Amino acid sequence: MMRRHHAFQTLAVAAVAWAAADLQAEVKLPALLSGNMVLQQQSEARFWGWADAGEKVEVRGSWEGALAAAVMAGEDGRWKTTLRTPEAGGPYVVTVKGANTITLENVLIGEVWVCSGQSNMEFRLKGVTDAGHETARADYPRIRQFHVKGAHAAHPADDVSGAWVECRPETAGGFSAVAYFFGRKLHQELDIPIGLIHASMGATPARAWTSGRMLLEKNLYATEVKLVSDPETVEKTRAKYEAEMEKCQVAAAKAKAQGAPEPSRPQGLPQISTRWPSALFNGMISPLSASTIKGVIWYQGENDVGAEAWYRPLFPNLIQSWRDAWGLGDFPFYHVQLPPYDYGNRNSALVREVQMNSLSMNHVGMAVTLDLGDFKNIHPANKKDVGERLALWALARDYGRKDLVHCGPIYQGMMIEGGMIRLSFDHTGSGLVAKDGKLANFVIAGADRRFVPAQATIDGETVVVSSDTVAEPVAVRYAFDNAGVPSLFNKEGLPAASFRTDEW
Helix, strand or coil, X not given: CCCCCHHHHHHHHHHHHHHXXXXXXXXXXXXXXXXXXXXXXXXXXXXXXECCCCCEEEEEECCCCCCCEEEECCCCCEEEEEEECCCCEEEEEEEEECCCEEEEEEEEEEEEEEEEECHHHHCEHHHCCCHHHHHHCCCEEEEEEEECCCCCCCCCCCCCCCCEEEECCCCHHHCEHHHHHHHHHHHHHHCCCEEEEEEECCCCCHHXXXXXXXXXXXXXXXXXXXXXHCHHHHHHHHHHHHHHHHHHHHHHHXXXXXXXXXXXXXXXXXXXXXXXXXXXXXXXXXXXXXXXXXXXXXXXXXXXXXXXXHHHHHHHHHHHHHHHHHCCCCCCEEEECCCCCCCCCCCCHHHHHHHHHHHHCCCEEEECCCCCCECCECCCCCCHHHHHHHHHHHHHHHCCCCCCCCCCCEEEEEEEECCEEEEEEECCCCCEEEHHHCCCCEEEECCCCCCEECEEEEECCEEEEECCCCCCCCEEEECCCCCCCCCEEECCCCECCCEECCCC
């Protein structure tokens, strides 16, 4: 029997599931809309689900002044509406009524953030530095996490698997550590409920988290996307494979009868994996995009070290594809710049450069972690500072904390002054400082593009770089290697991001 492509099986299972759903009269909600959830405050919080075609569905909250929202299910049984939410508070009850009534209890109103990426976002609180102490004091029932179960798909899924969980010492160990520390910082500073929707998977590239629509539009992995999502392409591929397989079976039987070597089998149809373009977006992100959120925090890139040519266009388009999917405008997207790690002959500074360049996008921020890495461990245990540095961006940019310095120095420009180069920076805070009193890991080059170690000194809000062996310098690099040893900080203790002034 010929083996069918996983994508075809997925389509068949989905069709059967939908047919079964159509026969059921009960109103149904997605997993994300459930008891213990957090709804985005002072927003038109989205509600959606399934019912009989034409069935009236009413959604009502128990807070003061709440207005009921009513909607009719469409011909396909789907319905969606919004419910105006008040200022942060709770707990409340939300009821969804159709032919049946669903009661959602212990619902809080607050700030909702999606937390995603690969293994360093997936890294659990029980594995961090001083984990016993951290989990024992993690008694914050107004912080809730919804952990999306890992899933990949050829087409955008309708729902995810998961449940909302209160943050308690007995549950917090399973929380994403970065998400927890991010949420805790916001909770402590703002004194409001925080909802963390955690959707991560280790060892996954950016292409898997980008929507198929965006990949097709930008002609990035378009062939792979069409191969499993375009009906005409899927059918042609299936038919070609089956025809080739029939010929192969005939040839194999003939060869066996003659005692000759059997011919090689035709190349099998692709198996959708967690690394396939758009597969994780389809399985874990697209179903969430029906919700109302404040923004996203993101920690990914390790899997793209060595593939910078692809990562350069992918990363900004990943961000845009998420914003397009939610349709909430340019919501905040704050990400972690990769910390140092020994990637061998692959230079992670090139990925860090792509991440830094994303700051040119509207409402994108970056937590620099050059001082938080472990050169021999790709999963450093200090996740507290990572999460809290992400929270600084949110507090300063989204919650009105103008008193906070939320970022370390970011290279802004250079000027050649005789035999030296003067570098200027954004986010210098209350001033630049050198770690241990001395700047290091600066290199300089002339027109010959040969970089040599340089002397660097702080001069007010600038850094002056030179070398006795380079009389006419044209370019400088700082921490632009895997080691990424940091030496330049602002006085608030936040490190400068690695950079280069050239494009060589």
